[in-house]
Amino acid sequence: MSGSASDWTAVAADFPVLQRTIDGGRLVYLDSANTSQKPDAVIDAMADVMRHSYAPINRSAYRLAAEATDLYEGARDKVAAFINARRSREIVFTKNATESLNLVAGTWGRANLGPGDAVVLTHMEHHANIVPWQMLAAERGIEIRWVPLDTDGRLDLADLDRLLDGAKVFSFTAMSNVLGTINPVQHLCAAAHRAGAIALVDACQHVPHDVTDVQAWDADFITFSSHKMCGPTGIGVLWGREQLLDSMPPFLGGGNMISDVRLDGFSCAELPAKFEAGTPPIVEAIGLGAAVDYLSTLGMDNVRRHEIDLTAYALDTLDARFGDDITIHGPRNVEVRGAVLSFAFRGIHPHDISQVLDQSNVCVRAGHHCAKPLMRLLGANATARASFYLYNHRRDVDALADALDGASDIFGA
Amino acid sequence: MPGLEDLYREIILDHYRSPRNRGELETPPAVKALGHNPLCGDEISVFLQVEGNRVVDVKTSGQGCSISQSSASMMSAAVKGKTIDEVRALVHRFKSMMSIETDDGAPDGEVKLGDLEALQGVVKFPVRIKCAVLAWNTLVEALAEA
Numbered sequence: 001m002s003g004s005a006s007d008w009t010a011v012a013a014d015f016p017v018l019q020r021t022i023d024g025g026r027l028v029y030l031d032s033a034n035t036s037q038k039p040d041a042v043i044d045a046m047a048d049v050m051r052h053s054y055a056p057i058n059r060s061a062y063r064l065a066a067e068a069t070d071l072y073e074g075a076r077d078k079v080a081a082f083i084n085a086r087r088s089r090e091i092v093f094t095k096n097a098t099e100s101l102n103l104v105a106g107t108w109g110r111a112n113l114g115p116g117d118a119v120v121l122t123h124m125e126h127h128a129n130i131v132p133w134q135m136l137a138a139e140r141g142i143e144i145r146w147v148p149l150d151t152d153g154r155l156d157l158a159d160l161d162r163l164l165d166g167a168k169v170f171s172f173t174a175m176s177n178v179l180g181t182i183n184p185v186q187h188l189c190a191a192a193h194r195a196g197a198i199a200l201v202d203a204c205q206h207v208p209h210d211v212t213d214v215q216a217w218d219a220d221f222i223t224f225s226s227h228k229m230c231g232p233t234g235i236g237v238l239w240g241r242e243q244l245l246d247s248m249p250p251f252l253g254g255g256n257m258i259s260d261v262r263l264d265g266f267s268c269a270e271l272p273a274k275f276e277a278g279t280p281p282i283v284e285a286i287g288l289g290a291a292v293d294y295l296s297t298l299g300m301d302n303v304r305r306h307e308i309d310l311t312a313y314a315l316d317t318l319d320a321r322f323g324d325d326i327t328i329h330g331p332r333n334v335e336v337r338g339a340v341l342s343f344a345f346r347g348i349h350p351h352d353i354s355q356v357l358d359q360s361n362v363c364v365r366a367g368h369h370c371a372k373p374l375m376r377l378l379g380a381n382a383t384a385r386a387s388f389y390l391y392n393h394r395r396d397v398d399a400l401a402d403a404l405d406g407a408s409d410i411f412g413a
Numbered sequence: 414m415p416g417l418e419d420l421y422r423e424i425i426l427d428h429y430r431s432p433r434n435r436g437e438l439e440t441p442p443a444v445k446a447l448g449h450n451p452l453c454g455d456e457i458s459v460f461l462q463v464e465g466n467r468v469v470d471v472k473t474s475g476q477g478c479s480i481s482q483s484s485a486s487m488m489s490a491a492v493k494g495k496t497i498d499e500v501r502a503l504v505h506r507f508k509s510m511m512s513i514e515t516d517d518g519a520p521d522g523e524v525k526l527g528d529l530e531a532l533q534g535v536v537k538f539p540v541r542i543k544c545a546v547l548a549w550n551t552l553v554e555a556l557a558e559a
Contacts, residue, residue: 349477349478349479349482350453350478351453351455351477351478351479351480351481351541351544352421352478352479352480355417355420355538355541356417359416359417366453367452367453367454368453368454372454375454381453381454381455381456381476382453382454382455410417410421410426411421411426411479
């Protein structure tokens with residue numbers, strides 16, 4: 001690993017897939033808001049455990065199993081430290097952030113919400129933070145209220161206190177996966193608490209890109225996915241306040257989550273096993289732990305600074321090259337936006353843009369980004385989205401701009 | 414790798430820039446079907462007016478990429494005036510060309526794809542097949558209503 005935060009070109013060298021070529025050209029991966037690439041450190045950690053230390057965890061006396069258990073629980077400790085959780089038992093490993101959000105809606109929500117209770121969401125949420133609540137609303141008759149957006153793509157907080165009045169939950173994203181907007185998480189958690197609501201933070205687009213401190217946020221739950229932060233797919237995280245997690249009913253039933261099972265019922269295991277039914281993603285957890293080590297060595301404050309620099313360069317470059325021919329959604333102030341650029345370009349459909357950019361090995365997402373309510377507000381049924389991460393640098397922005405020029409040639413725009 | 418010229422043939426771009434039979438029909442007498450591509454958010458409406466056993470008018474509306482919109486335009490031009498059986502045969506021929514139905518060589522051998530042959534190149538870009546067949550799946554739904 002490079003270990004040097006100042007040399008971001010060397011960081012790219014840590015990611016083997018970024019070294020490959022397609023049709024002789026360099027790969028320009030600009031879809032990290034979707035999923036991130038993996039460094040050697042993560043790939044090797046996962047291969048190592050499967051080669052040398054793999055065994056069941058938490059249930060066998062032999063030394064190999066103890067070693068695997070230590071690695072698995074060691075990953076939990078790393079994740080806890082990474083987000084400044086008070087204790088490792090507050091870290092629940094799930095399948096992904098989507099499952100984490102479903103876990104909270106399905107257990108805390110079912111135990112605490114009934115007809116007439118209100119849940120407050122925002123217009124910039126991902127489907128994963130909308131549909132679980134709508135499922136609960138259909139089942140329980142709860143009310144869903146929405147925090148609107150201003151014309152800059154930021155939350156319009158003018159009526160926040162009124163929206164939160166009497167609400168039981170405020171569930172919101174720390175950063176929009178479409179607009180790049182970074183929300184004032186600490187402020188929003190405080191507003192929720194003033195109203196007597198719990199604060200759930202969808203931190204899927206935040207944890208990979210900036211310092212995360214759940215205590216400074218004063219959140220009640222946060223959710224995120226490993227695969228967006230250089231770790232493997234198949235594992236996500238739910239962090240919750242210990243007393244909240246302790247008070248909740250279990251999620252999935254099965255092995256590992258029980259302390260006893262009798263013919264007439266069961267009792268739950270202690271945290272975090274209570275929420276980890278069945279054999280967990282052992283190798284994936286260890287991979288996530290390696291990703292956390294990798295990111296920690298670079299320093300999340302350095303990652304954030306690098307992405308601010310890259311976002312500013314991208315906004316300036318695209319503006320200078322294309323002027324009014326490009327519309328970039330979301331705030332212009334890079335202090336309140338992440339490295340996610342959704343754009344409309346010369347009236348060319350995003351699918352066609354993505355197809356043409358692929359000829360130059362530039363990988364961008366085209367579509368609704370699992371945020372259809374937000375897309376309707378933007379008046380588009382799809383956008384093209386370029387998203388940057390720690391392994392991208394300015395030449396990737398230049399490659400994007402060069403490739404966009406080619407799209408005009410075909411569609412005569 | 415197949416080149417973009419295989420995908421974006423001139424006739425496709427012509428239908429994209431100047432779509433045929435664009436608009437809506439009064440329902441009834443026409444029927445309307447709405448199709449979605451859940452992956453990309455594209456939407457298309459097909460309005461179909463059937464009299465007796467014949468498609469006497471068809472219109473399409475909605476938003477989408479060059480492939481989905483040009484396919485809708487060519488589809489509308491191809492089915493207008495045809496009998497229901499001929500339309501079904503055409504759907505089968507088109508989907509066979511898109512490799513999502515098996516061409517069994519049977520009764521629709523008489524059906525001519527005409528301009529639609531230009532969409533053949535889409536098969537080399539599997540992700541885009543869904544774009545090309547969106548209008549056709551929506552047409553099939555409209556036929557079921559008619």
